[in-house]
Every structure is written in C-alpha cells, then in structure tokens.
Amino acid sequence: MSTQALASSWRAYRAVMSARLREALQYRTAAIAGMVTQVFWGLIRLMIFRAFYASTAAAQPMTLAETTDYLWLVQALLLLMPWRHDDEIQNMIRTGNVAYELVKPTDLYLLWFARILGGRAALLLLRLPLIYSVAALFFGLRLPASPAAAGAFALSVLAAFLLSSAISTLMTISLMWTVTGDGLSRLTSTLATVLSGSVIPLPLFPDSFQTVLNVLPFRGLMDIPFRLYSGNIPLVDRPRELAFQLAWALGLMLLGRFALQRGLRRLVLQGG
Amino acid sequence: MAAALRLYLKYTLVSIRSQMQYRASFIMLSAGQFIATATEFVALWALFDRFGAIAGWTLPEVALFYGLGNVSFALAEGMARGFDLFANLVKRGDFDRILLRPRSTLLQIGASEFQLMRIGRLSQGLAVLIWGVLTLGLGWSAWRIVLILWAILCGAAMFAGLFVLKATTAFWATESLEMWNAVTYGGVETAQYPLTLYEDWFRKFFTYVIPLAAVTYFPALAILGKPDPLGTSLAFQTIIPVAGLAFLGLSALIWQVGVHHYHSTGS
Numbered sequence: 410m411s412t413q414a415l416a417s418s419w420r421a422y423r424a425v426m427s428a429r430l431r432e433a434l435q436y437r438t439a440a441i442a443g444m445v446t447q448v449f450w451g452l453i454r455l456m457i458f459r460a461f462y463a464s465t466a467a468a469q470p471m472t473l474a475e476t477t478d479y480l481w482l483v484q485a486l487l488l489l490m491p492w493r494h495d496d497e498i499q500n501m502i503r504t505g506n507v508a509y510e511l512v513k514p515t516d517l518y519l520l521w522f523a524r525i526l527g528g529r530a531a532l533l534l535l536r537l538p539l540i541y542s543v544a545a546l547f548f549g550l551r552l553p554a555s556p557a558a559a560g561a562f563a564l565s566v567l568a569a570f571l572l573s574s575a576i577s578t579l580m581t582i583s584l585m586w587t588v589t590g591d592g593l594s595r596l597t598s599t600l601a602t603v604l605s606g607s608v609i610p611l612p613l614f615p616d617s618f619q620t621v622l623n624v625l626p627f628r629g630l631m632d633i634p635f636r637l638y639s640g641n642i643p644l645v646d647r648p649r650e651l652a653f654q655l656a657w658a659l660g661l662m663l664l665g666r667f668a669l670q671r672g673l674r675r676l677v678l679q680g681g
Numbered sequence: 682m683a684a685a686l687r688l689y690l691k692y693t694l695v696s697i698r699s700q701m702q703y704r705a706s707f708i709m710l711s712a713g714q715f716i717a718t719a720t721e722f723v724a725l726w727a728l729f730d731r732f733g734a735i736a737g738w739t740l741p742e743v744a745l746f747y748g749l750g751n752v753s754f755a756l757a758e759g760m761a762r763g764f765d766l767f768a769n770l771v772k773r774g775d776f777d778r779i780l781l782r783p784r785s786t787l788l789q790i791g792a793s794e795f796q797l798m799r800i801g802r803l804s805q806g807l808a809v810l811i812w813g814v815l816t817l818g819l820g821w822s823a824w825r826i827v828l829i830l831w832a833i834l835c836g837a838a839m840f841a842g843l844f845v846l847k848a849t850t851a852f853w854a855t856e857s858l859e860m861w862n863a864v865t866y867g868g869v870e871t872a873q874y875p876l877t878l879y880e881d882w883f884r885k886f887f888t889y890v891i892p893l894a895a896v897t898y899f900p901a902l903a904i905l906g907k908p909d910p911l912g913t914s915l916a917f918q919t920i921i922p923v924a925g926l927a928f929l930g931l932s933a934l935i936w937q938v939g940v941h942h943y944h945s946t947g948s
Contacts, residue, residue, distance in 0.1 A: 460878035
C-alpha cells in the first residue's frame, strides 16, 4: 500500500471514530445520571471494603488505601469493560445491511474496531473526569503514587482501551454465527466483570486463584492499570505488564480479523 | 379484585408461553444469570476467605442477608419488568393504547412482561439462603419458614415499589432514569451485608427513605435469632417488613399522580 493510500484510509477510520464520538456526546443528561449512580455505588463498595479491612489485623496483598484507589478507578473507568457487542452492527448483520459495509473500500475489521473504540471513548471521556474529581475531592481517591506511576498508568489505560475494543469487536463478529443469540457476548461480559477486578481487586482473591488470573487477558482491562496507579505493581514489572496487555490486544485483534474473514465467506445476505 | 387477579394470571401465562417458544434462548439466559450471580457470590466468598469476617458477621450469616435480598429482588424484577422498560413506552407514545383499555394501568404494565429468566438469580439466591440456614444449624421450624416467606414477600413488594417509582419518573424525564439503579441494584448490593457496617447517613437513608432495612436486615435477624446490635426487639423485627407492602402501596398512589400528568408524544 502506498503512503498516500495509507493516509487516506487512516482518514476514513478517524472520521468513523469521531462521528461515533460526537454522537455519544449528545447524551449529557444521561451521563450525569450515570455518574451519580456510579459514585453512589462506589460508596457502597467502599464501606463494605472498609468493614472487611477493619475485621482483620493480618497483612493483605493490598493496603486499604490502595484498595480505595482501585475501587474508585473501577467506577471512573468502568467503560473500559467490554460490556457487549455493538448494537448497530448487530442490526446490520440481522437485516442484511451489512452488505453496504462490504462495499466500502476499507478494511472491514478496522472499520468496526474504529466504531467501537470511538463510541466507547466518548462515554469514557464524559464520565472519567467527573467521577475522578468527585472521588479525589471527597472520597479518598489519592493521586498516582509517583509521576512515573502516573505515566505507566496512562499508557496502561490506553492499552486496556485497545484490549477492551478488541474483545468487543470479537464479540460483535461472533454474531455472524449466532444471529439471535448474544449468549456468547453476555457470558464474556460476565466473566470479564469478575476476572478484570471490577467486582473485587484481583490480588484479594485466594492465592490459589492467582495463577489462572495472571494468564487470562481480563486483568489487562483494569487490574494492571489500577495497580500501576497506586504503585502496588513494583517499578521493574511495568514494562512486562504493559507488554502483556499489548500482546493480548494484538492477538485478539488478529483473531478477530481472521474470524471476520471466515464469517464473511459463509455470509448469506437477506433481502434485496 | 378477583377479576383483576385472573387477568394478571392470564397475562402472565401468555408471557410465559411466548418465552417458551424460544426455549433454548430462555435456558441460556437463565443459566447466564445464574452464572453471573454465582460468580458474584464466589467473589463474596473470596473476601471472607481473606478477611475471615465482616464487622463480626460470618459468611453463613451473611449468606442469609444475601439470599433474602436476591430472592426478593429477582421476584420483583421478574414481575415488574414492564415498569423497568416503561420509559420506552412513553417515548414511543404507546402508553395511549394502555390508557384506552378499561383496566388499571398498574395491572397492565405490571403484567405486560413476566420475565422468566429471573429464575437464574432467584434459584441462586435461594440456594445461598438454604446453605446459610443449614450451615448455621438453625433448623426448619414452621415459624422460621413463615418468617422467610414473609420477608421475601415484603422485600419483593418493596423492590416492585422502586420499579413503579422509576417508571413514574418517566412521565417527567426519560434521560435520567439510570439514577434509579442506585437504589434498585444498589439496594440489592446493600442488602447483601448487615446494615450495621454502613455509615450512619447511609443506614438512615435505607431505613427511613427507602425501607430496605425493614425487609432484609430486621427479618434476617429474627430468622437468625441473633440479638440486634442496634437494639430492636424480636416483635419489631417480625412486624416491620410490612413497611415493604406499605411502600408499594404508596408507590401506586404516586403512580396515579404521574398518569394524570401524562401527555402523549403523539404519533
């Protein structure tokens, strides 16, 4: 591909991303309502964890302060979760309008990936600053452990973002096989909810669980960035953790692209 | 009243029959919900594995709170799903159709969809509840069973009341409805632990504003036969769940106000 062609296709993906972003930004009231709900939820979780920490004198893999940071970051960055597939693409697959997507002179995988990334970025950008500042001002969320931790956190959130979008895109593509059933995508979100650390911080699971938790991609969504933030992951391990996230993101993107090609081959369009 | 009940039953049966047309999907959805709530319980167990206890309460004791909260919520969710989705009806202007029929709007919305898949959360909560009672060696006296059923009935009424209130706000605003999740889903989450561990303002909110404590915390103490750290008597703990029924009644009254306020979006 020539540089000119590359530049023009990048422009196309960027346009799709930003259109989706602006669309999602229209729903401001809903975003504020969502924020209030999440702060309330975060407070419930915080009180529960405080009570747990107050019940034991034994040293834990995470201090209460680190857990507090972690719990608030879960709320602020909850939209990093690969909740589900993209509804509009699901409709396109169901109605056969996906045909129009095939006509477009762009790589279909990247097109869908860009849509999903853009839609999620908008929602995230709306909620993150609000929840973060409320939690930091009133409810015990600390600043990053150090400037280096802040940098690692920022990079790691970006990687988590790619990973999450890769998972969502893969779930969307899976709909080409099961048109009615979003069973797989529901199951994946369920697993991701617990295995990413959004229910309880992963280090607090029993030690025997850790081996499994460590190899699955889901900790790249939340656990890694949030522990980098509070300094719970030591300095030397940072490159390895980032590489872990990126490797999974890239692997799942390649898998998605492969699955899409297979799916398109057996695609039967309805309607005319 | 009897006619209304018969109609409700008929609606429910139709709804169940239509869901049974997609049997595989129903089984998948229910199993999915069972797995989702079960993994939450695994997380709860993991915390007890690490911390031992919470504010002096053990896991089997907390299992009782967890079970009561989830079973009540699942029942309410299954029966009052129509209210949960009510905002869409208002947005499309479809509420007009319902107003035209010579039957109570509450009945029609409530019966519009009986969500059978909630059996996933229900059975999971029930299993945890039973496990808790067995592990604590409480025994199944008739009195205890009546208490449990009473608490579940009143709890389901309380949560159904919340869904009715959520739907009522849709008459005024449809964009901010997510806030109700703070007290519906937030309510179940809160109910899963003894109320004593929360901060004072929060405890008061879920006691006096929303009578969550009345339908979970107090009856759970009566079922456990454990003295209340807050100092209430057994008689109080047994009677107070009635507040859940009263809450549903009050919600129904507020609903009527909303219905009078309704202006159609037209078509």
